Amino acid sequence: MAKNHGIPGLKTSSGVLPKLIGTAIAIALLALVVKYPADAATWAKNLAGMAGDVIDGLVSFFRQIGN
Incomplete structure (x- = not known):
């Protein structure tokens, strides 16, 4: 029997x-x-910043719940 070597949780078929x-x-x-490498880099930097803000917000939320 063949093993499935795909990424877990990702439907490959x-x-x-x-x-x-x-x-x-x-x-x-x-x-x-x-x-447009400069624009792409700016967008990637902005997306990373937004992701960091979301993570900081979630951490703050869970810390407030724990208190």
């Missing part, structure tokens, strides 16, 4: 349309990075 959409998004992101 999806249909053609989701794979096509994922490939189109990956190509668009690659083109964005190649054509």
Whole structure:
């Protein structure tokens, strides 16, 4: 019997349309990075900052619940 070596929690046997959409998004992101590297870096930095803010907010929330 073959073992499943995929990523846990990720469905790898999806249909053609989701794979096509994922490939189109990956190509668009690659083109964005190649054509506009400064803009892509700014957006990535802003997204990382927002993710940090979300994490800080969640930590603060859980700390207040614990008190």
